[in-house]
Amino acid sequence: MPAPETWLHPTPAGLYCVPGQFFIDPPRPVDRALITHGHSDHARPGHGAVLATPETIEIMGVRYGPQSAGRFEAARVGHDIDINGVSVRFVPAGHILGSAQIVLKYGGQRIVVSGDYKRTADPTCAPFEVVPCDVFITEATFALPVFRHERAFDEAQRLVASITRQPERAHLLGVYGLGKCQRMLAHIRETGYDAPIYLHGAMQGLTQLYQRLGYGFGDVRPAAEAAGKDLSGALVVCPPSALQDRWSRRFPDPVTAFASGWMRVRGRVRQRGVELPLIVSDHADWPELIDTIVETGASDVWVTHGRDDALVHQLSLMGRKARALALVGFEDEAD
């Protein structure tokens, strides 16, 4: 049997499958790319051919336009596809809409490239499925034992309680525009909050895509439409950068909220000047990372972007083979 790193390994152009002749989530344009999900550090424009889930292709279309790859091929989730003798299967990763793990079989070995993933419930995407494998390639965004995320629904309730408590103030909720935004909208509606929710312009295109694909978020309106109106007590969803931007000055004495796994640590809350930190993440927290690795039964674990030092150390304490895989181009911060 060939050693797994002889047929799948990092190159300057990204993670490369040698016999399959394709890259996974490459940071630069390549002939053939397999894309795990639509976040911009994984899905980039300019590839010759892109194989991804139908939802990821839709997301890339909204973000970069339909011509952003030479050819888009939709992968049927859960079905094997043969690429130059390598068997490829897309399996839900539970990270955001359309996110998938990519399962590769070659020479009697199975490698799972998990992309980004989480194990907790998310009403806007299919749940993570465990695939037993020999090598599990994992992210490590929140790979420190201090990171344990809260239940997203509970955090949505905290936000709604704050709006109820301070009806004279607008609430600005900073979230990343793909995934977190729509997940929070869904959870906020689950709490029974039924007032209109205003969206910053940057959140509209992708939210409309979710709506087109059948996800309902109730009465959602562009924030620009509310210009000049009384926004006391209103909930406005915007990108994190807008919280401290000139844009935020139009709102009356706003409460700034930020939904992110980073909000677990007070230093990060202070740094952002956030008044209402909500600890919600689309990445696995520390217990989820460890549990997932154990459940896959992988004897060899490759750790990509994030805090690989702590995770590699923990896995070695557990008697597992683990190493950091230096992949270029991924952002740790976006959550």
Next chain:
Amino acid sequence: MRAFAELLDRLSTTQSRNGKLALLKDYLRSAPDPDRGWALAALTDGLPLRVPLRRSLDVLMADKIDPTLYRLSRDYVGDTAETVALLWPDAARPMDASGANDRGPSLSEIVAALDVPAMHVAPVIGSTLDRLDVRGRWAFLKFIGGAARVGVSSGLAKTAVADAFGLAAGDVLEAWHALSPPYAELFAWAEGRAPRPDATGLPIFRPLMLATPIETADWQTLEPSRVAAEWKWDGIRVQIAATQRALRLYSRTGDDISGAFPEIVAAFSGHDVTLDGELLIVRDGVVAPFNDLQQRLNRKAVTQRQRMTHPAHVRLYDILSAAGEDLRQLPFSARRARLETWFAESAPANADLSTEIAFESFDALASLRADARAAGIEGLMLKRKGSPYLAGRVKGHWYKWKRDALTLDCVLMYAQRGSGKRSSFYSDFTFGVWRGTSAGGRELVPVGKAYSGFTDAELRELDRFVRKSTVDSYGPVRAVEPTLVLEVAFDAVQPSSRHKSGVAMRFPRISRIRWDKPAAEADTIENVLALTGAEPASD
């Protein structure tokens, strides 16, 4: 515990003073006794507990987590108590013995449980952590650890007590020193269930009388014969509160700083008097720069050597009580006479009287003030001879007439976002002056940071300039193209190891924005050093 955890958590993310006050008031009105008293203690004087926290946590964590993971976590979080709160395992669903949801221990249970020998503290902390959720664990560790660091000063907490129950802030401050945690008498008084706590016989803090800057219109209301003039010294205002039982040296805000100045405590012990004065470092009769006094401030204890090299001294301004008699209602001139009599009889060491300046006219006084800078004096104080001693900054009685500010033209280098209402504006400005480099060129070195002096309209223009001229950003800080000249007004320059230039300005503010002036014509480090008499720092 739950209410206290919620309070501490929300205080830590609330920026505005009014927001913090509202949270504190709600808590103080609704929490039960004695818990609210213990909470108040944690935010003011501290708990009467000595918990070896760091050591206990090390013991507890040793068998909870691998040391490498603990170190990595602590490095990332930057605070041991917070790290432990985050790492501690969550109880599945805490239940008490009766099967109901455990609401966690009360603050008073915690205080009682920790009243054990140091060696038994760790297990008590551990079993308490077991009963709390993550916010509760953090609040608990901050509660017993002393420094809550949630942006609430002891003064603000006391103001909240006054506001919550409709008491005068001055009355709360006076009564405070008759109280000890958990302040049952305070809340009984506040809720009208008991008389005001009696501070007789104890060295209580009496809120200081403060001056307002003199304005043009004020001169018409003043007559030279009815005004006393004194030098305004560049130290810190203090109050010496001495009774037969004890002595305390208070800062302007009522913080007890006795520990840092034992020679002052010794000099005034045994008297029964309350005095107002300026704390200075004085060597052979000469007042040292403020920077020298700073070496002795913010220390819990002082070494013999520091007492020799930085001898403390109090220049007395006023007398508030003597032999149990409250003198504050007397006019200033009568108090001054009592002060002189008391000083002549008592002759304390390390002290002298503030000189009364004789003057015929305000013009004559103005020429004396013009020399103040050369004499190392901050300016003049004008006090109405008929005014009683009033708490706080009451207009129309005492005036400060500071020496004129110095100004320099500096170049804007960095801008940082403000907080609260200013969080969307770049409102904190770091500026520098030119310095020659070894290569024969010139570079900018920072000399200070200012966040005031401009109007709201000017702030919007500055903010626009910063966003347009950004060349680099580091978190909330932006580096800008060095093209904008700011005329900076400041009181003095002093040596600083924190600035690359080796100097820092005191009380800088932006006096004018010089949109017209080319950056190359801004001032140089030599211009700055000429104001301190120091040599340029080598690079």
